[in-house]
Amino acid sequence: MYGTSIGGESFRFADLKTLMARATPLRSGDQLAGVAAETDVERAAAQVALADLPLRAFLTETVVPYESDEVTRLIIDGHDAVAFAPVSHFTVGDMRDWLLSDQADGKALAALAPGLTPEMVAAVSKICRVQDLILISKKCHVVTAFRGTVGLPGRLSTRLQPNHPTDDPRGIAASIVDGLMYGSGDAVIGINPASDNLHATVQLLHLLDDIIQEHAIPTQSCVLSHVTNTMAAITEGAPVDLTFQSIAGTQAANESFGISLALLAEAHEATLSLKRGSVGDNVMYFETGQGSCLSADAHHGVDQQTLESRAYAVARRYRPLLVNTVVGFIGPEYLYDGRQIIRAGLEDHFCGKLLGVPMGCDICYTNHAEADQNDMDMLLTLLGAAGINFIMGIPGSDDVMLNYQTTSFHDALYARRVLGLRPAPEFEDWLDRVGLMAKDGGFTPAGAPPALLAQRLSLLEAG
Template sequence: MFSCTVKNVQFRFRSVSEVLAKASEEKSGDIMAKIAAESYLERMAAKIVLSQMTLKDIYENPVIPYEKDEITRIIYDDLNQFIYKEVSGWSVGELRDYILAHKTNTSDLFRLSKGLTSEMIAGVAKLMSSIDLVMASQKIRPTAHCNTTIGEAGRLAFRCQPNHPTDNPEGILASMKEGLSYGSGDAVIGVNPNNDSVESVSKILHMTHDFIQNWEVPTQNCVLAHITTQMKALERGAPIALMFQSLAGTQEANDDFGVSKEILDEAFDMMAKHGTSTGPNQLYFETGQGSEVSLDAHSDVDMQTLEARTYGYARHWKPFMVNNVSGFIGPETLYDGRQVIRADLEDLFMGKLHGLPMGIAPTYTNHMQMDQNDQEIGGMLTALAGANFYMGVPGGDDVMLSYQDTSYHDDASLREMLGLRPLAEFEGWLEKMGIMDNGRLTDRAGDLSIFK
């Protein structure tokens, strides 16, 4: 039992899990699950209790027991016990102070993260303001290599997302060419398929691979079908540089996704032996606050903590990319722009502290209380915080998935605004094609005739 008195009102919390949930910033999904703080005063009391809680308290009380959940087992089995024991006596407040201290650098945080469970990382994020989250995220710069190297200082990458509602090859190619002409696509050329069959997915993989090879584009291709479909396509000889899967923060939710450690282990091994990319990082995961509660698979754990657990699970397979799409579900999990922006900042920090090359998609659906202004604010803040990549969607409107995301023009604006450049290998290709000069787009940007 944990307790705290604020303004002569005593608050009691029955468990670590309840403290974590009540200390979260307001999210409609937590309210729907009936685990959120019932007042600002209760939220403050929970934050005070959390700040005084030791990392050992959290370690000894995982939000879902080790014996019941595969994700808990991976997080704990991968933990560096030596580093954990060095800091186990710290309070969560002391952990926050250490992360934000001027003398604490990237190397310090990478080492520390190996001794932190995902619940510890979620807990410290709950004690941070938006400025804290931006400053802390800026310190952490994970890198990974597939065919390009993502995460290097001074560089910002984009996934070119040329989706088409009927998987029309000409439509996909036209969108892909447009994205590349604006400098989008160095993270990956990744297509969400309308048809999840092995035959259709294989066709798109061959088409994108052939285009990349013919035009000597230094990037990687990916079709975001279910991982088992991609594995079957790979078995049949389809060229895959990067393999994708959506992940959640409970085993129950991942069961609904049709994914498990056994499947991911097999995919990891298959890509190492048969993937077309250089590697060693050949997997791509997408996550987002709210997937577990939308599936009623949250185990009374708050969305932010479950998202952190997703990152603890993902890092086991050393992915090239992890993309957060928290606003993709709708107002039942994140009601408005304020909630989405806060979730984006939390998730970027938590993912990077897990050592993951994190991208952010400040997405929203058309039935949310959010608009393009909120999205652009979220994009600018997370870019300032050092997001590794964003999406590039024609016009910012995904005509296949029916949601709003960053456009090819937004991509270019974020780079120019912050003085960032494409991934090194890709920048060289852009210059060769006359699309970019000294880090700036030329008049040829947006001209698809360069691909004739």
Template sequence: MTVHRHTIGARSFEFDSLATLMARATPERSGDHLAGVAARSAEERVAAQMTLAALPLKHFLSEAVVPYEADEVTRLILDTHDAQAFAPIAHLTVGDFRNWLLSDEADELALAALAPGLTPEMVAAVSKIMRNQDLILVARKCRVVTRFRGTIGLAGRMSTRLQPNHPTDDAAGIAASTFDGLLYGSGDAVIGINPATDNVPQVMRLLDMLDAVIRRYDIPTQSCVLTHVTNTMEAMKRGAPVDLVFQSIGGTEGTNTSFGINLALLAEAREMALALKRGALFDTALDGSALAEPVRGDHVMYFETGQGSALSAGAHHGCDQQTIEARAYAVARHFRPLLVNTVVGFIGPEYLYDGKQIIRAGLEDHFCGKLLGVPMGCDICYTNHAEADQNDMDVLLTLLGAAGINFIMGIPGSDDVMLNYQTTSFHDALYARRVLGLRAAPEFEAWLTRMRIFSGEGVARLESAPPPAFEKLLTGSVA
């Protein structure tokens, strides 16, 4: 390990490892204090940030924050690093990298080419010396486009996960929430249920129900039941209509072990989902260019993450929670997901204490994920015992919309009655689209227009009577 030093006036600060330096440089948050790794004063934080700014980016390839021999995520990060993609910025320090990212030279094409050459620790480091507006500006220049039955992440678009959770998994209740969300234009990212009863037969019942709704109304979206990956794999073996494979992931091997997964298991699940070939056929490439032959949408994974999960699992290796969170995006990137969602305030105030910390963390996560080439969304949320309220979520929603986020959550009334936390509503998503001039995924928007939910200009009609084709959804009938 390298000892990193910095002097301010008569005071000298010493950081005994890269992990310590990164932790001390992190903007204040309760989780790092809980872990005992936070800066002990504002002066120490500034010293760490100045030291970090002077650190060459190459250093991150020679000193790992989590030991290579003990952690398969570290091995994944270093073994798959693209030296050729990294070469154009290999001579820069962290501070120089920040300046380059903010320059006009760092445009969409340059950032896309750079992504395979960046490690999570590099992007976490540069985020620690950036203001909120810096995180927004750079993330807005990053474009990560994915697709299964619709195209997510295009410029000027913001998608939503329609989350029709119900405390008893009642079919009529789920159908009513689904109907409500569709009428507000939500659901183009995924219609995803967190099951109240988490076993394979129940998962299959919910998958069959969602699949029937999507097929009956020919909705260009995908479904997902957010159960453990092994349940989804068993459901696929039994013939269930699985679109996306869900799993919570973390930035260390120990965190993933606590989730009951490893990289090999995720790879196996992805191959099983690809073999089902349930994605739509597209006659254009992701960049919009025409193809000689149609290709199938093959982004079949949906991952969720959150700052603090490694600490709660006792698997943070003395690192700060934001750096470990960024490492989770390297795991995600490896499996080419359709969606990655940072559930930013869900774990609670022990990790992100108040609205200010939640807002900062959401902007950091989105920035780091996008810079690494990950299709980032955010569950803009908080628990009822956090020092935050819906006004804080309005601020983060607006900032992430300006930053070009791929998708957000859509939940009835912003209140998830099954998971008992506060997030964003169907109306919130509509607000962000209207204020920021954003639209749904193109295939989904065309469907909304056909169904007379939206006008041809991508504007919600919000008519008093539902479209006739939706009448059976009101009763929960999808037959």
């Protein structure tokens, strides 16, 4: 039992998961689940009680039972007590204060990451202002590599997302060329296939590999098919750079995706065995989203933001190149409006970075949410200031296959120019070498390489 008094009124919270849920900033998913605070006063009281909670409490009381959940077992059994020792005497409030101090620099935070649990960082995020989330995240640098290096300070990478409603190779290739012309694609060129079967996956993998190899582009490809399809593609000899999978923060939710920790480990080893990276061996790409456990009826009465943080413990286990919170994609049932989407995106980035996860964000919304592109501009700018590893790049910011709104190639250019950010170094060298963008950041579309221009024109004529 946890409790406190505020304004002369006493509040009691039955257990840790109830305290965490009541302390969470308002969002529609927690209301739908029946776990949200009923009033702002109750929420403030829960935040006060949470701030006074020792971090050690998260090692003795779990929000999802240890005996029945392999994600909980991964978190508890994998906890690094030595890394945790410097902050083991802190309360949640002490942790927030220390994170904001100059003592908590990038080196200290990197050393601390294995000692933090998802529930610890989720708790801290619940008592942070927006500026706290940005300032603390900015200190965290999680650097990964495959053919390019993602996450270095002063850099902002993009996933070039050339989706097509029928997986038409001409449409996909045209979008890829368009994105490359605007300096997009250094994090990954990644396709969500319209048809999730092995044949389609293998065809798209060859299409991506042909373009990357033909133009010697220092990036990596990914077809976001189910992990079992990608493993089968590897068996068939397909050119797999990264293996993708959506993941969640409970065993039951992951089972609804058709995965387990053992399956992810098998996929990780299979992808590593191909040895296709040139500057690194981070070969996994994971996507997450607040509300995924609730939508699968696998939330155990835990708030969606805490469960989202637990998904990052799953990701961390397999040393991914990229982790992407698809923040507004699941819909207004979980994040109702622009304000909730903005807060959630900043929380996800904060929690992932503190756990040592290479966080990106699909800054997005569905058309039935109370949000618009101005909200996305705000989240894009805030995440850019916070040091996000990568964002999405989509033609016109409108995904015509998945039917949602996200960030465009132009949006990535805006963020890089306004915030003084640059692409991944290997990709930047390539852009300079082929005449697309100078190393001083100057964008020169008139100097596009003849091969790319010819390919673009042939695609348009064929269409």
